[in-house]
Amino acid sequence: MSVNSTLSQYTKLLLGQQACSGQQTADVSWWPKQSTWESSDLNVGYWSTDNEAWYQKPLQKICEYNEKGKPSYHSASDWQKALKYCKDATKKACNYATQAAEHWLINHM
16 A cells, blocks of 8 residues: 555545445535635634634534534535635735725825
């Protein structure tokens, strides 16, 4: 078994990833895949208080799984929807910060 294969298996284990089959197969997980997180609105380059608040919700569902015996897995598309966190507010805040920075540079340079 290769190192990459072993790391991939450990990553899947940590994320709680499983393949569910029925008529179609779907990959589901307790946590979003890294690529989903990196393209999300919550990926601001550091772990913020908003990240922690968001993180606590799925964590609580995982803990409830242990108590109720019901899995709280989500598909990749479910995770993408769950990570659309105040997209409009995030854009407005970024635009405001950009405008404020431009204004400061114009007036102080």
